[in-house]
Amino acid sequence: MRVVVIGSGIVGTSVAYECAKAGAKVVLLEAGRIAGGTSTVSFAWTNATGKRPRAYFALNVAGMRAHLELKRDFPDAPWFFQSGGFEWRTTPAGIAAFEEDVRQISEWGYGVEWVDRETVARMEPDVTATGEGPIAYFAEEGWVDPALYSAWLIRAATSRWGAEVFTGARVVAVETQNGRVVGVRTADGTQIAADHVVNCTGGLSGLELGDAPALPLASTVGVLAFTPPVALTLRSHVHADDLDMRPDGAGRIMIHKVSVDDTLSEPQTLATDGPEATALLEAARAVLTGLEMVPIEAIRSTVRPIPADGLTCAGEMPGISGYSVAVTHSGATIAPQLGKVVADEVVRGRTHAEMESFRPSRFFATGNSGTPRRAVA
């Protein structure tokens, strides 16, 4: 079976790797550079906290497990850090909502415990647990380096199973005959035959590709700031209200804050001394006391791909036989599981019943011919 995967972010490389491993002849087509889209501007925290409904929570947990399973294929897995993380809130409303989330996910079997401030100080001496609310510790959580993840999976897919990878190959059309996929066409006119095409274009899946309809998206913008290398011993990821921080290699600290994301309506080039960087640094300094003399070295913004109802969209498109999509927020967490699901369904012919609520069909009304019409969401 010939499978063409469009897009080489963390989702596309997972799909390409698992499909090649399952025995498909895989061609991965990337418009730019490998993992050069959202995946390399991601906080990339592997977690299922706050994820609802239950099916979406379970999909995120499956993603966390799938990261661990990948270590069987790659014992070193130099992209994966199951470091554990601390999280707390400082406002009464935030504390109440957080306690309820922890109660719920704990009942669902998630690894979480309440810890005191002495424990935080002992495990992470650089961290000040602000406020007086309770602090949760999530031992099973961690983060990934998506570029390294993609690099290693692509290397394995090409060297072990003969997958082919083309960069600078922008797909402009998915081509069909009689309602069945026959291949794709790239911007330079090259046609590549396929029995199945999987669209993993993230935030660009909201564009029509020839016979393939656009997915309805409700994408938002995300901003990340990075310090230069700093002499801190932080190993865990830390979350205080809407602030997220974690190590990013060589002593750099990655900083994210939802309220800063919310100030932008589209990705743009930001200044390292601009208002976004200043807001991120000030918030980070309140929690990581060693950042007093430290500036922001880089700040990036990008699109966060989110299907219109906020949930993952994965599976075959109604009305186009042989065409699937795999698009999600929380892709850093879910990607390895999505790769397995797509490979099972497309290559091995095994349907995943737990994916029923994530199918693209929920967005489309189909015409009499079975062709997908307008998105309904």
Ligand SMILES: Cc1cc2nc3c(=O)[nH]c(=O)nc-3n(C[C@H](O)[C@H](O)[C@H](O)COP(=O)(O)OP(=O)(O)OC[C@H]3O[C@@H](n4cnc5c(N)ncnc54)[C@H](O)[C@@H]3O)c2cc1C
């Ligand atoms: C600030 C921020 C923080 C985040 N934090 C987390 C987090 O903590 N945990 C988590 O799990 N998730 C997080 N996410 C979400 C996560 O990063 C994304 O869900 C994930 O990176 C999406 O990966 P992707 O492979 O679908 O998309 P991308 O990485 O964007 O990859 C899509 C690729 O497709 C290519 N492409 C597009 N169109 C074409 C075409 N026509 N032809 C060929 N190639 C094409 C692009 O060039 C790109 O390389 C965060 C996102 C942001 C922005």
